[in-house]
Amino acid sequence: MARRKKHKEIFALGNEAVVEGALLAGCSFYAGYPITPSSEIMEIMAARLPHLEDGVFMQMEDEIASMGAAIGASMAGRKVMTATSGPGFSLMQEHIGYAVMAETPLVVVNVMRGGPSTGLPTSPAQGDVQQARWGTHGDHPIIVLSASNVQECLEMTITAFNMAEKYRTPVILLLDEVTAHTREKIEIPHADEYEVFSRIVPNMPPEWYKPFEETVRGVPPMPPLGAGYRFHTTGLTHDRNGFPTSRPDEVVDLTERLHRKIDQFFYDIQLVDEVDTDGADIVVIAYGSVARSAEYAVQQARESGIKAGLLKLKTLFPYPRRHTDKVLAHAKTVVVPEMNMGQISREVKRVNMGRATVRTINRVDGQIVTPSEILKVIMQG
Amino acid sequence: MSEFTGNEIIHQYLRHNKRFPHVLCAGCGHGIVLGTLIRSIHDLGLPKDDVVIVAGIGCSGRLAVYVDFNTIHTTHGRALTFATGIKMANPQLKVICLMGDGDALSIGGNHLIHAARRNVGITALILNNNIYGMTGGQSSPATPLGAKSMTSPFGQLEKSFDTVELARGAGANFVARGTVFHVKKLENIMIEAIRRPGFNLVETLTPCHTQFGRKNKYKSPVEMYKWLKKAAIDKERYDELPEDKREGRIPIGVFVERERDGLEERYAKLRESFRKTSQGGR
Numbered sequence: 001m002a003r004r005k006k007h008k009e010i011f012a013l014g015n016e017a018v019v020e021g022a023l024l025a026g027c028s029f030y031a032g033y034p035i036t037p038s039s040e041i042m043e044i045m046a047a048r049l050p051h052l053e054d055g056v057f058m059q060m061e062d063e064i065a066s067m068g069a070a071i072g073a074s075m076a077g078r079k080v081m082t083a084t085s086g087p088g089f090s091l092m093q094e095h096i097g098y099a100v101m102a103e104t105p106l107v108v109v110n111v112m113r114g115g116p117s118t119g120l121p122t123s124p125a126q127g128d129v130q131q132a133r134w135g136t137h138g139d140h141p142i143i144v145l146s147a148s149n150v151q152e153c154l155e156m157t158i159t160a161f162n163m164a165e166k167y168r169t170p171v172i173l174l175l176d177e178v179t180a181h182t183r184e185k186i187e188i189p190h191a192d193e194y195e196v197f198s199r200i201v202p203n204m205p206p207e208w209y210k211p212f213e214e215t216v217r218g219v220p221p222m223p224p225l226g227a228g229y230r231f232h233t234t235g236l237t238h239d240r241n242g243f244p245t246s247r248p249d250e251v252v253d254l255t256e257r258l259h260r261k262i263d264q265f266f267y268d269i270q271l272v273d274e275v276d277t278d279g280a281d282i283v284v285i286a287y288g289s290v291a292r293s294a295e296y297a298v299q300q301a302r303e304s305g306i307k308a309g310l311l312k313l314k315t316l317f318p319y320p321r322r323h324t325d326k327v328l329a330h331a332k333t334v335v336v337p338e339m340n341m342g343q344i345s346r347e348v349k350r351v352n353m354g355r356a357t358v359r360t361i362n363r364v365d366g367q368i369v370t371p372s373e374i375l376k377v378i379m380q381g
Numbered sequence: 382m383s384e385f386t387g388n389e390i391i392h393q394y395l396r397h398n399k400r401f402p403h404v405l406c407a408g409c410g411h412g413i414v415l416g417t418l419i420r421s422i423h424d425l426g427l428p429k430d431d432v433v434i435v436a437g438i439g440c441s442g443r444l445a446v447y448v449d450f451n452t453i454h455t456t457h458g459r460a461l462t463f464a465t466g467i468k469m470a471n472p473q474l475k476v477i478c479l480m481g482d483g484d485a486l487s488i489g490g491n492h493l494i495h496a497a498r499r500n501v502g503i504t505a506l507i508l509n510n511n512i513y514g515m516t517g518g519q520s521s522p523a524t525p526l527g528a529k530s531m532t533s534p535f536g537q538l539e540k541s542f543d544t545v546e547l548a549r550g551a552g553a554n555f556v557a558r559g560t561v562f563h564v565k566k567l568e569n570i571m572i573e574a575i576r577r578p579g580f581n582l583v584e585t586l587t588p589c590h591t592q593f594g595r596k597n598k599y600k601s602p603v604e605m606y607k608w609l610k611k612a613a614i615d616k617e618r619y620d621e622l623p624e625d626k627r628e629g630r631i632p633i634g635v636f637v638e639r640e641r642d643g644l645e646e647r648y649a650k651l652r653e654s655f656r657k658t659s660q661g662g663r
Contacts, residue, residue, distance in 0.1 A: 070466060075466075077471065225433055232445065
């Protein structure tokens with residue numbers, strides 16, 4: 001048997017790894033507006049995309065326009081991405097809601113910076129967690145992912161594209177400045193080592209096609225513009241044919257389907273990594289770069305005989321309740337370190353309902369959460 | 382000449398089984414613009430599948446729902462951004478943007494100047510009725526100085542935008558203005574705008590009797606059309622008028638004609654150049 005070719009290895013920034021992941025997933029359209037600390041994603045895309053056969057890179061006039069162009073390109077059949085940071089993410093919110101309503105797949109990367117407002121442009125923070133979940137108006141589900149190291153930036157970007165295409169929805173990848181600006185060696189996987197999912201296109205005659213029809217998966221097939229399936233798309237509440245409606249039964253049908261198409265696939269969407277959580281007395285629940293500090297702290301605690309574990313969240317929303325539940329049933333204490341005032345710890349407390357002691361570590365001074373800080377709290381029990 | 386009458390042509394392009402009666406007020410000019418657009422597309426022989434209508438929000442935004450093309454009703458003011466993405470992703474498509482004056486000039490003003498600057502291959506139709514109609518008659522950037530509206534009860538204090546000069550300055554390929562009273566002229570303008578590469582803008586004056594007329598002493602739709610007939614004059618004749626006679630007159634016609642490549646074509650050339658160098662290197 002021929003020996004398998006070694007992985008290509010590169011020394012990359014988290015932001016660079018996002019671009020690598022996007023290209024592996026089939027991204028061929030990028031529209032964005034520069035903002036620290038996400039700009040490298042845009043800069044590298046600008047250099048890479050024109051080399052693809054149909055690659056398009058657009059520097060738009062602002063983040064609102066970037067999201068508009070991304071939605072348009074996705075409707076035209078492309079896999080699309082945009083990247084931004086806090087203030088830009090706020091500007092994108094109306095169009096993120098539109099993409100949810102019009103069921104348009106796309107990936108939004110938000111490399112978080114301190115805030116509110118222009119805040120701390122180049123300091124690490126995790127302040128946009130709840131904005132990612134609840135930033136737009138109205139009731140809707142959303143998928144929010146995160147990554148804690150450079151290799152994971154690549155992998156989670158591919159995952160983000162796959163989920164966007166599978167569920168016809170915008171997917172948000174939340175990174176923090178430490179992850180985005182850390183440079184480490186990563187391996188580029190072989191093409192057969194990762195799955196690439198593309199949206200399902202209709203194969204019925206155009207006159208049979210209903211663009212927003214209920215299906216087994218709840219996700220209707222989506223043709224690219226110009227393929228012969230002429231239909232209406234709107235941000236207004238619409239019926240199965242895409243036309244605006246305010247008939248109560250049709251409004252309820254649409255809203256419920258939008259929720260159900262995500263809800264019934266929780267097992268596929270809610271991703272976590274568990275380190276030594278079986279039988280652990282103390283479990284740290286963390287995400288992003290803080291999860292790296294937590295992993296080191298847990299390891300040190302184990303060395304001094306404390307039964308500590310780590311639940312690393314790779315999906316932040318829909319919140320991985322099932323995994324957290326399991327941990328909370330056994331652990332005496334759960335520690336939730338975050339670079340915000342407690343945006344995921346409230347989810348943990350919601351699931352906990354008073355079973356375990358929940359300790360939070362919150363840093364909002366633009367500094368990272370260190371392993372020793374977490375270890376100190378673990379030692380307190 | 383086509384053997385069909387105007388109405389028969391239009392009926393081929395409407396989604397008649399679904400969306401009627403329409404939302405527009407009796408006397409509104411928007412239907413005339415839509416009719417003109419359909420006849421222009423028909424004259425150019427564009428297949429329905431190749432046409433994408435991208436509309437903003439408001440009365441003009443609702444037009445997209447009635448026609449049997451690929452139609453997208455976007456967010457307020459952002460139609461051009463969606464259109465940019467569509468055109469750049471698939472340059473084979475004919476992308477036509479329908480926007481109101483509030484849509485295109487106020488919330489979408491930034492997108493308008495940048496789409497014109499990029500010269501991306503879009504036909505932008507601005508349906509200017511000088512007012513926010515669907516929201517209830519508030520003043521827009523196109524409300525004339527002194528005109529009354531729900532938010533300028535004592536007369537508009539701000540000067541209105543000159544859309545033509547704005548688009549010319551920003552670098553549009555083709556800029557024209559027409560009215561729904563001068564329909565044949567509007568149709569010729571629209572055909573030319575859709576045919577050309579790059580960013581082409583047509584501003585159409587279309588009366589809003591319900592919101593603008595009611596506040597500004599136009600007693601009926603007919604009076605508003607009479608106003609259009611009187612106020613609008615050919616650009617060439619307007620230019621010859623002495624300064625003092627220009628008051629209250631609006632020049633119509635074609636103001637800018639350039640034949641520059643659209644951004645999508647320039648982008649395709651860039652990609653092509655990379656392919657050539659990579660082949661040469663082997």
